[in-house]
Amino acid sequence: MTKVLIYGYCVGVFSSRRLEKRLVEDIGFRVLAAGNEPDFRTLAEFRRIHLKALEGLFEQVLRLALKLGAMRLGRVAIDGSKGKANASKHKAMSYRRIEQDEKRLKGEAHRLLAEAEQADKEEDRRYGRSGRADDLPAELARREERLKRIAAAKPDDKDKQSGSGHSSGDVRKARPKPNAQHNFTDPQSRIMKGPEGFVQAYNAQIAVEPALGLIVAQALTQDANDKNQLLPMIDAVKRQSGQKVDEVLADSGYCSEQNLREAARRKVDLYVATGKQKHNELPPTSPRERIPKSATSVDKMKRKLATTTGRAIYATRKTIVEPVFGQIKQARGFRQFLLRGVEKVRGEWALVCATHNVLKLYRACTS
Numbered sequence: 001m002t003k004v005l006i007y008g009y010c011v012g013v014f015s016s017r018r019l020e021k022r023l024v025e026d027i028g029f030r031v032l033a034a035g036n037e038p039d040f041r042t043l044a045e046f047r048r049i050h051l052k053a054l055e056g057l058f059e060q061v062l063r064l065a066l067k068l069g070a071m072r073l074g075r076v077a078i079d080g081s082k083g084k085a086n087a088s089k090h091k092a093m094s095y096r097r098i099e100q101d102e103k104r105l106k107g108e109a110h111r112l113l114a115e116a117e118q119a120d121k122e123e124d125r126r127y128g129r130s131g132r133a134d135d136l137p138a139e140l141a142r143r144e145e146r147l148k149r150i151a152a153a154k155p156d157d158k159d160k161q162s163g164s165g166h167s168s169g170d171v172r173k174a175r176p177k178p179n180a181q182h183n184f185t186d187p188q189s190r191i192m193k194g195p196e197g198f199v200q201a202y203n204a205q206i207a208v209e210p211a212l213g214l215i216v217a218q219a220l221t222q223d224a225n226d227k228n229q230l231l232p233m234i235d236a237v238k239r240q241s242g243q244k245v246d247e248v249l250a251d252s253g254y255c256s257e258q259n260l261r262e263a264a265r266r267k268v269d270l271y272v273a274t275g276k277q278k279h280n281e282l283p284p285t286s287p288r289e290r291i292p293k294s295a296t297s298v299d300k301m302k303r304k305l306a307t308t309t310g311r312a313i314y315a316t317r318k319t320i321v322e323p324v325f326g327q328i329k330q331a332r333g334f335r336q337f338l339l340r341g342v343e344k345v346r347g348e349w350a351l352v353c354a355t356h357n358v359l360k361l362y363r364a365c366t367s
């Protein structure tokens with residue numbers, strides 16, 4: 001089963017139903033499955049049960065690849081990409097809208113109950129009280145179900161008040177903002193802006209080394225931007241690959257005064273764009289005047305990227321990390337997560353990255 005899943009993700013077959021079909025029609029899948037033909041439910045359940053172990057496969061494959069190549073990480077490029085969640089943005093609702101909908105549905109439910117009670121009285125008058133009680137009318141049942149889902153989406157103010165002695169002011173602070181979104185299909189996904197506009201998504205992160213194009217660190221976050229991902233990704237390279245990185249290249253989405261200062265404290269040599277640039281545009285040429293002592297870390301980074309060396313190093317970023325997302329999304333066709341919930345999606349992304357490295361390792365060994 002593990003071989004079937006890994007091979008499927010390598011060749012762009014991700015859904016359990018498509019895997020089931022390939023196990024009947026495709027010789028490669030049949031050989032790996034030793035002639036067995038598990039149905040899609042069995043495949044999906046196996047992936048769900050063993051997702052944590054499959055997530056750990058990423059580090060095992062990565063360390064094997066680094067060991068076989070006797071590779072020492074020096075420079076890596078970091079980038080993020082929005083991956084569509086297994087949920088529609090049209091199933092999302094703001095907290096303000098949730099409260100408005102709750103009031104409307106409660107009003108309609110009370111009206112329908114009153115109408116049902118009146119109808120019961122009329123039937124009792126005509127036919128007597130011997131008839132059994134019927135189920136709720138379909139209209140009322142739908143509204144009751146919707147109210148349950150809305151109640152589950154809202155924070156429980158009573159629990160917050162009784163849980164740890166918080167004041168009513170603390171409860172108000174804990175309430176979501178009126179424009180905060182909740183998705184009823186995958187509540188842990190977020191509306192994010194991607195190449196195709198605003199979508200219900202997760203933010204997938206990778207760090208890539210330049211020699212073979214291996215993903216040396218991966219992560220998945222609910223944050224809509226990359227500002228808070230630079231330092232965690234530097235830590236992830238050390239944790240997942242077992243090696244400390246020397247140079248890190250990243251676009252302007254990762255730039256902040258705090259990030260640059262902390263990376264300098266850790267003695268990581270950063271090359272991070274300080275502002276948006278047009279496609280294929282390099283940083284401006286280096287000014288000749290001396291940088292003032294009052295310059296911020298962002299000012300210093302801007303000057304660093306304006307040097308000949310800085311320009312040349314940063315220019316390699318797009319050739320290191322951007323092709324990897326292209327290979328995953330275009331070549332293999334992984335454009336949407338199949339699982340729901342941040343922990344499950346995190347495991348699925350680790351599996352996608354692990355199979356990317358399997359392909360890179362295979363091609364390096366056979367070329």
